[in-house]
Amino acid sequence: MERVIVVDRDPGCAAGGIRDPRLRLEVAEWSEWLDAGLDRVGPGAHLVPYHWAPHLLLGWLEGQLRRAGAATARGGPAAPRGLPFDAATARGDRALSYAAWACPPACIEPALCPHTRGPRDWSLAADLEAPGPDAETHGHVVFRCLHLLYGVGTIPVAAILEARDRLRAGLARGRQRYRIATSSHCHGLATLLEVAPAAAADAGGGTLAG
Secondary structure, eight states, rough: OEEEEEEOOOSSSGGGGGOOEEEEEEEEEHHHHHHHHHHHHOOTEEEEEOOTTTTTHHHHHHHHHTTEEEEEEEEEEEEOOOOOEEEETTOOOOOSHHHHHOOTTOOOOOOTTTTTSOOOOOOHHHHHHOOOOOOOEEEEEEOOEEEEEEEEEEHHHHHHHHHHHHHGOOOOOOOOEEEEEEOOOOEEEEEEEEEHHHHHHHHSOOSOOO
C-alpha cells in the first residue's frame, strides 16, 4: 500500500486524528472530490465506496458526460429482477439484493454464505452485466465493488475511467440508453440513463438535461 486518501466533508472526522504518513485526509463532499480526484489518483488506484452512500458514481458519470458535450437524463429504476430484495428507492434507483436478511456489516461475501451456511452460488455484479429485462438499452456499466483485501471492497479506478471513456465514445452513435449499476456479489443499485449529444437532444424536443 503506497497511500490512503480519506475523503470526508468533516475535518474533525476520525481519520483526521490518525498520524501516519501513508494517510491523507482531503476535506470535500464526495461528489465534488470524485469530479476532480479520480483522474488525479490515476488508473492504478482503487476506490473504496461508503456502503450506504447514494449512487455516487452515477452522478459522477453524468457530470463527466455533460463536460464532454452530452445531455443526460435518468430513465428511472432498472427493471425488477425478482430477487429476494427488489425495490425502487426514493432517489430513483432500483435496490437489489440476493439477501432477504440483514447481512453482517463486515461480510466479505465469501464462497460459503455466513447466513445460509451454503455455497454463495450467485453474483449480482455478474448478473447485471448479462442481458436483462430492461427494454431498449444499448449497453450497460457495472461498477463492480468486490473485496480486494479482507473486509475492504473496492472498485478499480481503471474500470471507472474506462466506463466513462466508453460512454463518451458512444456519443458518436447518437441517443443511447444504458443500465448503470454499482454492485457487489450480493447487493447493488441500478438505474437507467439516457445520453445524447446536446445538439441532438435539443433537436429532439429537449427531453434531456444539458
